[in-house]
């Protein structure tokens with residue numbers, strides 16, 4: 015199905031969702047979701063509001079619990095076993111719409127906290143590592159400021175650096191640019207594109223179709239808790255199969 | 270979210286509204302009714318102020334050692350000064366008073382170090398104050414070790430006892446309150462319900478009842494011989510009672526932390542204790558500071574209730590001195606002194622909390 019060349023290494027499966035179902039009370043949010051993500055794949059997820067995009071990617075690091083089906087991340091099945099959950103969370107980074115930086119800590123402390131307390135890295139190594147990632151997201155000079163002193167775009171780049179400091183195998187993005195002013199979107203997307211080019215496995219909920227066209231190996235369209243369509247970006251945008259996809263695309267591309 | 274809004278400083282007022290006269294015209298004499306009220310109010314303030322100053326300072330007697338020294342029409346502060354040591358130290362042996370003073374001195378230095386903003390290594394000082402200092406204070410006050418003579422707790426009294434009760438109550442109730450608040454938010458029904466029952470029980474009982482139960486009923490349930498000290502029992506009662514209130518303050522602070530903070534911590538792989546200890550509580554405690562200080566002030570004043578179970582705190586010891594036939598008739602001076610001492614401490618705490626609030630509003634959130 016994919017036409018873009020796979021990144022060099024193996025075809026190892028990173029994430030597998032098998033018949034995943036989830037309910038909020040009586041409301042069926044996720045309906046029989048099946049999805050396989052291989053190492054190094056970049057996947058963009060789109061769909062109308064309320065279609066279950068956030069819920070799906072939040073199930074992958076157990077911020078939400080699914081009720082039926084299996085989710086396996088890097089060979090670890092997500093169950094109620096806290097050990098498994100913690101080991102999955104160590105390997106899966108997440109970037110939120112509203113950044114969720116820790117406001118009482120400096121940028122540098124935001125980036126070193128988890129490596130020090132979860133990975134047991136020494137403070138010195140953690141700080142050196144954090145500075146490397148802050149340089150990669152192009153804000154090393156802000157390291158000693160507090161999140162409240164930064165612009166939205168800068169905060170989101172710190173949030174990306176904070177996740178990367180844990181050396182995750184997979185990065186999840188939940189609408190990382192939709193809380194940003196237009197002039198700041200590009201600086202965040204640039205960082206994400208760079209990350210994608212380095213071969214990071216990424217799942218990204220976004221409506222930035224330019225981003226999808228540039229980096230995605232696959233685009234997934236969700237509606238009503240189901241995956242309606244799944245294709246490479248070229249086919250997805252030029253030749254959408256289902257009616258709902260066509261309708262959705264015409265709405266977001268024409269506005 | 271994102272940007273911090275920093276308001277510009279206000280513009281100066283237009284020049285025609287500056288000055289005391291303009292201000293008074295606008296605020297005090299704007300209408301005939303306001304003018305009349307202002308004049309009546311001023312008259313009351315001036316006459317009462319004049320009377321008070323005359324009584325407390327100008328016509329007061331300060332020196333002497335018996336009531337014969339009080340000859341003028343004002344306050345007889347001789348009563349307070351003659352009994353001052355007793356009011357501060359209770360029945361603590363005269364020769365050992367230096368131990369109490371030393372304890373207070375250490376405590377004051379630690380508090381100052383914590384309050385002053387630029388002190389380095391604050392977390393260590395805080396840990397020292399909370400963990401090591403209580404042990405030092407215990408051995409200093411109680412003795413019976415390191416060659417210090419034992420001073421039974423029934424000899425403790427006065428301001429010293431009030432402060433010991435308040436500080437123990439404050440220091441011990443906060444961590445218990447935090448645990449209760451966390452328990453109340455727990456997903457585990459047993460823990461959650463236990464905490465709810467505890468909090469609601471203690472909040473529904475007056476402190477006076479708790480103290481009665483601690484001093485009268487508790488010994489009935491205990492084996493003979495296992496009798497604990499009356500002061501310890503009162504302390505336990507106060508701490509258990511206060512922890513319930515503290516728990517509610519802490520819960521309020523926890524509720525103000527956005528869900529995204531928990532999610533970000535979870536997503537980074539932090540477990541529950543680390544999430545709470547490193548992310549949530551440090552932020553929540555900042556938000557809760559005013560509420561916590563409020564609770565402290567209430568607790569500080571409530572300690573005077575221990576007089577009903579026969580402990581001689583500041584209020585009780587002054588009251589007992591008033592019953593001394595040699596000093597009959599000086600109750601006003603006695604109570605004014607007690608009120609003034611309580612006021613100093615409560616006002617200090619209140620000012621400090623206002624200062625903190627200001628700092629938090631301008632600081633990084």
Ligand SMILES: Nc1ncnc2c1ncn2[C@@H]1O[C@H](COP(=O)(O)OP(=O)(O)OP(=O)(O)O)[C@@H](O)[C@H]1O
Nearest residue numbers: 038039041043061062063064065066067068069070
């Ligand atoms: N905690 C919850 N309790 C009940 N219903 C919820 C809860 N969280 C989400 N939902 C519902 O589940 C559905 C899917 O939500 P989700 O956040 O996954 O949508 P989304 O595709 O991410 O939408 P958006 O583009 O608006 O972010 C929505 O209808 C939402 O109202």
Ligand SMILES: [Mg+2]
Nearest residue numbers: 067068069189
């Ligand atoms: Mg969403």
